[in-house]
Amino acid sequence: MSKRIVVDPITRIEGHLRIEADIENGKIKDAFSSGTMVRLLEEILQGRDPRDAWAFVGRVCGVCTSIHSLTSVRCVEDALDIKIPPNAELVRNIMFCAQYMHDHVVHFYHLHAMDWVDVVNALKADPKKTSELAQSISHWPKSSTGYFSDIQKRIGKFVASGQLGIFSNGYWGHKAYKLPAEVNLIGLAHYLEALEWQKEIVKIHAIFGGKNPHPNYLVGGMACAINLDDVSMINAERLAYVGQLLQDGKDFIEQVYIPDLMAIASFYKDWGAIGGGLGNYLVYGDLPTNGYRDSSAYKFPGGAILNKDVSKIYEVDLRKDDEVQEFITHSWYEYAGGNDQGLHPWKGESKVKYSGPKPPFDHLETDKKYSYLKTPRWKGNAMEVGPLARVLVGYGLGREDFKEVVDKALKDLNVPITALFSTLGRTAARGLESTLTAQWGLDFYNQLLANIKAGDTRMADMSKFDPATWPKSAFGVGHTEAPRGALAHWINIQDQKIANYQLVVPTTWNASPRDSKGGMSAYEAALIDTPVSDETQPLEILRTIHSFDPCMACSVHLYDEEGKTINRVSVLGD
């Protein structure tokens, strides 16, 4: 007999996620993932200026900030056939890399680490042994006995105060925590260090985009003009600042994040066989080096993998009617043509209709509709998106840079490649692609310097900025690889205004409810067979869910095709 447990709120994520799971014999037998917040941004975008869209959709998410704005300017530029100057592409790529470096480090330490690191147990560590251990895995200078001793005393004092703040009611002492006290102390020390470091790398966004979170973008390029002879423009000082931040960031990733990741992973190798889930992976690709439309020159190659077969990478076409489709069988929406069909985003049609239980409630009706997320499918297949998908596609295509980091990690951990299809694999892949983007960020930076040195200071192409130059009707697709996975926006411009704007977002792929055939999406599939040793403490559920790095605000949205104001939903509980 199984027992239903509910975890809501899932914390240390972006947004509002609820998991209901049936536990039988200490394992998850069935699972349901529900997004419980909606803002309906797509409806708000209707009739607005396409050049403004980046600012609206940028506010879809402040954690993976900048990425929706980038996707948006790309879809408008695609629709209007605007080609941005090489420098703008490089600046966008550098901002992209900075975003990955920030987001992945923050995810590892602040959103995920406490699933593996027992903070209170760190107080039992021997600072001297901790120092020796830290120095054996990294050259990072902050590693003396005194350093770890000071951290330990500071946290000891904090715990003794009885006010545990963000550490209140954590799962400390849970038997699923396996790290020695010294590794816990390293993790805790670097939690605090990473918290201080993360505010630095995003200064790159402030330099090029004016601020972070939510830096500014521009259809046609970037607004940050280059003038080496002006105090307030992108000049040698600003560029040197960017270079320094990129180098410091790379050092932090290579000397802190990766050694910690490998040290922690070595104690949790059993999680290389847990949480695998679908085995289908989808990547749109990103980091263009020869313009957005030349996908063969992307640093992150696109493609799809089915049934864990990395030897065959399928091509993906976002413009084809029968590839990406969204279903609403188990989502709180209605389709005019019936709730079981799938619609391509350019034909996206939906109307919110909450039909769940009247709050306050204990359980959702998981056999009916149970989420504000729609259910996207690629050629009918449920797909996982994110770091693991990207790393596998790059690896499967035989790209040397991917093979090098993946093979080294597998060798260091002494695990087979099949260990990648797991909770641990997802967490490891995020670290591996952080090292790649840290290097690529510097490569793009050097290219930018070379371009400027060669006399090219162009940053924007404004020839089609004036709406009077636009065709009466235009369709565009912008895609990116958000830190959490494949992201695309579809736009339809009519008479200089947005007629239709659709977003299919990484967490929608991963966290969506079942499809019309009852097939699970990535979260639900990954939770099946996950062990739960204490039903009252959902630590193992958090491990697998956090390995995806959920971003719920991204994943819920709505567009009403007819442009009607969506009426107040009055149907509650029926």
Added chain:
Amino acid sequence: MDNDIIPKQPTYYEEVERKGYSRRDFVKFVSLMTAFIGLEQSAIGQVAKALQTKPRMPVIWLHFQECTCCSESFIRSSHPIVADILLDKISLDYSETLMAASGTQAEAALNNTMTKYKGQYILCVEGSVPMGADGVYCMIGGKTSFQILNEVAEGAAAIIAWGSCASNGCVQSAKPNPTKATPIHKLITNKPIIKVPGCPPIGEVMAGVIVHYLTFGKIPELDRLGRPKAFYNKRVHDTCYRRPFYDAGLFVESFDDENAKNGYCLYKMGCKGPTTYNACAVTKWNGGTSFPIQAGHPCIGCSEENFWDNGRLYDRASAFAGFGIEADADTLGKVALGVTLGAVAVHAVATNFGKGKTIHNHIEEGNESEHELES
């Protein structure tokens, strides 16, 4: 409004003393406690100190309809850094972004602080509350955000409405506001509310609001819209380093043009600095690194109410309603070069009268004048 609302809280030591225990008992307890949490004996002094120190201000941080940019901005603060805020200054007992516990354990942490520190905790709200469809557009733990807000606000000493979502409704309340996204002050009317608008607010401003409260023992003085004067009493336009170009009639005409490369004023590119109250041009962003105008993009006015519906991003500020809500008498005095009189007249007239038709007439005049200047 009574700004002096920080409740007095006894230290742990004061509490045991009141219960009749001796100093000796206390020291014994400290040494046991130190051993219990696994620290070396050398840490006894620190533990004793912790127990004789005032409790940190309990803070509950709720998330409703938002994108978490406010939490992200908060952790960007460079002074004080967020680790020091979390470990030394406040006790962040509930934050869905940062807290270790999930589900029932998270709810228990919330209830514990609401009970133990009733009337004493600060409630921070990130996000708006959807009032459409009886609140079902945002639910946490099976409750609507409106239910949760009411429960938690009841025992709060004061409320901080972080960001434009909680202060103004922000993007989800842009027309047609399909979920009826509602800012906090329209729902809770019996508590002091500090609005800290911006999408997001500057990290140092967020930290500054908290530090002001803790350092000076009262909430900062607020303007008539409920914003701390310390950060919102000046317009971006009035503190902008590009202002002299405005006064001289030197404008960017198109992104990346020669004028853009010379750092001229972005007013004609739609800069909302003239109608936006925020600290961006002074405090700047990300540890003082830059701010939007410095990076070449016009201010989009993200800390102002209804900024999403106040005209398009790249429309001139004077073309939409509300331009210039206070006098700017010294503007004319700055006209060193008579040739720019047109543009300045627009500004002076707009700021003094704010009357639509007059403004438009003068804008045209100004345009002609600028045109003549260029040719």
